[in-house]
Amino acid sequence: MTWIQRQVTLQPRERGFHLVTREVVEAVPEIGAISVGVAHLFIRHTSASLTLNENVSRDVRVDFETWFSRAVPDGAPFFTHTLEGDDDMPAHVKAALLGSAVTIPVADGRLALGTWQGVYLGEHRHRGGARTLTVTLCGQERPAP
Numbered sequence: 001m002t003w004i005q006r007q008v009t010l011q012p013r014e015r016g017f018h019l020v021t022r023e024v025v026e027a028v029p030e031i032g033a034i035s036v037g038v039a040h041l042f043i044r045h046t047s048a049s050l051t052l053n054e055n056v057s058r059d060v061r062v063d064f065e066t067w068f069s070r071a072v073p074d075g076a077p078f079f080t081h082t083l084e085g086d087d088d089m090p091a092h093v094k095a096a097l098l099g100s101a102v103t104i105p106v107a108d109g110r111l112a113l114g115t116w117q118g119v120y121l122g123e124h125r126h127r128g129g130a131r132t133l134t135v136t137l138c139g140q141e142r143p144a145p
Helices: 021-027 029-033 058-071 088-098
Strands: 002-010 016-019 034-043 048-054 101-107 117-123 131-141
Touching: 002 021, 002 029, 016 058, 021 029, 021 117, 021 131, 029 034, 029 131, 034 048, 048 058, 048 088, 048 101, 058 117, 088 117
Parallel strands: none
Antiparallel strands: 002 131, 016 117, 034 101, 034 131, 048 117
16 A cells, blocks of 8 residues: 655636646646545645535636625625735635535546546735645555556
8 A cells, every 4th residue: 555645736827717637637747656545635724625526627616606696796795804805714614615625536537527527726905925735645556667
């Protein structure tokens, strides 16, 4: 059984939902050595989130942002935590709704995602900056050729 843990820094992104699957896989090449296991991705921030969803149509990511922005609006008068700006507390609520982690099976050296699935970074701040993930990989190594 192999355990690997890496810190992955994602490039800064604008507010919205962004596919980061490739960025994570490239930062943790050890995934390719695992025949069966799991990859646990945890974001180390309270105003951004991780989730799995559609990996082809950008419209899905735009619709996610549209829905969340309407459901949890910036500057709503009922928020009292506003020291860091109108988008701060809404970002915390959105992150709590979506979550800070995803666990994905690994099979034959690849994330065992469905055909249309990808890992999303939900960036809920207008200027969130670089985001850090802790990726923990556990599994059986593939036999050497």
